[in-house]
Amino acid sequence: MISNPDLVIVGGGSAGMAAALEAKKRGIENILILETDPYLGGVLRQCIHTGFGLRTFSEDLSGPEYAARYIERIESEGIRYLLNTPVLEVRPDLTVIAISKEEGYLELHPKASIAATGCRERGAGTIAIPGTRPAGVLTAGTAQRYVNIEGYRPGKRVVILGSGDIGLIMARRLTLEGAKVLCVAELMPKSGGLKRNIVQCLEDFDIPLLLSTTVVEIHGKDRVTAVTLASVDENRTPILEKAWRVECDTLLLSVGLVPETELFSDAGAAVERGNGLTVDDHLMSTIPGLFGCGNAVKVHDLVDNVSLQGEKAGGFAAEYILGGK
């Protein structure tokens, strides 16, 4: 049976693990990480590319390697975690309701909690792309899972909308795995991705980056058969007279990430317009004792910064529990 923890961390990804380690360091003994998935490390498991850990470890690590370093420390510090344990509800008094394959129904009353639930991708529905809704329209992160974890190509002729980093990374990854990436269309006049990803993922493979361009229609009944692209004017309005059609079987979307905070906003915690958990200088939400870190607060470019904020949140939560603040 799980004894009642002092600190519950919702989410066992990079933010949650860093928070747990720091809280432990600050003297909190009874910590519990709750993770929905059957593994720690969150999305890092499928981010097999390098570019992680340059700040934290001064090394260029892949996602699984970066996660493994934290998982090892969680294990060696003896920090408890439960996998296959979705949190169903967080209440304003910090009660956490979760269900666990191993431990059954859990009602926990910690002294503090940390929201480390990460983010989700915006999909075709949220951006309301006109046209049909066939198979072959998927987010870059979903495609990443299909390629890197399941070992399947989700498409052979691919158009990517959005030049966020995951989209760029997947352009390279799909190309290396034998798909033809026809172009990356970006609504804005400038890519939001890291420069090095534009070089390494697009320029290296001669994949055109079409700025001020968007998808105005998806075609195909059962599977994508084509998309219509159009340039946009300075108000981001598509210039439909100059639209053109690209035959493809897949539309990959990399059009932004949204902090996953519904569990906490349902409890009454304030969120920003972009859906990030509202936090103060001590990373505490509007619910006393509920802290936030990582992509649940703000979508970060680099995992190193997620870990850094996780650490801070772990420290603030420890102070809170120990009565310092």
Next chain:
Amino acid sequence: METKHITCTVCPRGCAITATKDGDVITVEGASCDRGRAYAKEEMTCPKRMLTTTCKVSPALSEKMKLLPVRSAAPVPKALLFDIMEVCREVTVEKKVSIGDTVIPNVLDTGVDIIAAAAL
């Protein structure tokens, strides 16, 4: 004389570097660190990239993990990326590995090993 504008990919900062090759002499401007300067020189001679991909895992070894993430232990010549992908595609991991263990030694005689990026 040959001049190239290079976006440094060593770190996320992405410095804009101008490299000029005159005979055997390469001059580099705009880099903020030695690693960047070295990178720019390499871009002028033999561009190299890290390669990350996966190798099949024998079903007898792990039911859960169908693929093992792997990477080159050091950057490999860019021109060989697709050839190395083919080599990785043909390999099936048959025994337990730890992070950093060699999966394919000296891939295509580059002097670089393909190593495990996760434990099995």
Next chain:
Amino acid sequence: MEDVIIIGGGVIGCMTLRYLSRYKLSLRLIESHNDLASGATMANSAIIHAGYDPEPGTAKAYFNVRGCGMYPALAKELDFLYRPLPSLVVAFSEEQMATAEALRTRGEENGVEKLEVIGRERLLELEPNISDEAVGALYAPTAGIVEPWGAAIAAAENACDNGAKLSLGEKVIGMEKAGDGILVHTDKADYKARAVVNAAGVWSDKINDMLAPHIFDITPRLGQYYLLDRRTSGLVNNTLFACPTKEGKGVLLSPSVHEKLMIGPDAKAMPDRDLTPTDSAGLAFVKENAARFLKCPLPMNLNIRTYAGIRPTPSNGDFTVGRTPVEGFYNAAGIESPGLASSPAIGLELAEMIARDLGAEKNEDFNPFRRKQIRLNRLSEEEKKELIAREPGYASIVCKCEKVSEKEIVDCIHRNAGATTVKGVKKRVGAGLGRCQAGFCQPVVVNILARELGIPKDQVLYDDPGSEILLEKTK
């Protein structure tokens, strides 16, 4: 030879199948799509209309009012998602108040109970966010909201539990009279039946014309919607309609049984009966017309999906239900709105008519109850405790947004009329209809389908044939 073949696996065909399964009859339903509820049933306003809209004396009026009254008990028997929810037809002028009054009179003539025309004060109590321009409304408390595809699938499953058979993914290409029965040719097989029911939705004019004299044409129409995430709950408490105009019922705002907010539809002609594309002009129209209901702006940033559904609008303006000049051939055709509300009444009436014509006896073993679906996200705290103690496997969540467990997905695959596709899983347990729109759970659902159906992952379909999600192995 079957006793009865039903052509069309939408809510009309499925309800008819279910009520027919109360008799000692051999039954088969033929559906051209890979799954039930793939046409008009899949994407509509999901409202059980009270019945004040149709002209008195029409088939629409008759079936609507009866069907609406059947839903509460039927939802319990078949365990589909349904909730009574009053409709409000909001008036924005005194002239429109007169329309509301006329609707009340018409509704009462149709037999709708408890209709009231309410003033602004009462409207504000019911809808605190209502626009300052709203002056009153018609209040129809007998209306409801439903999961349309869930109702259809539940009815078909119950029919199959009672012996009915399904032929999915088979398109009827011709029919002919043959001796004591009717021959039905599909693209895969030939069937013979003593009676055939045309419940073919947007195709019901064509199916009718295969055997019976031409009576109507279907003009397919598209309606487009936005779906806003559940954080909108409380914004709108009832289904809000505008006063009907010549163009139809117009744009509505309604909570859904999944605690989302549905906004739509527009209406436009759609020549291709198999395609349901959205377009930016239609979506803009919906947004603009929906905005006038409330005094606060609609939180369109919470939009999680836009979609369109097809309607079989018949040229004769009414449902065509019952016998045709051809013996043994029955129509449940041209069923547009309020077809969803009408479907149990249409099914019941047709089943009784056909049983009488065929001289069928009641099936004494008929079980009206569908085996209950465990829906983790709808259990009370106590029920959750009890379930997890008994079956900890329910903690294995696949759809994080809607909290759907792996066990629920496996169960929905192995039921009668079970899921065989990713969309089929979404329709039966709601995995993927939440805010991430299956971004996280689709790969897991693909794995579960492949495992449970014993097929390779690259043969798992999203919906109809040709909708493979994965194209090939990378290595």
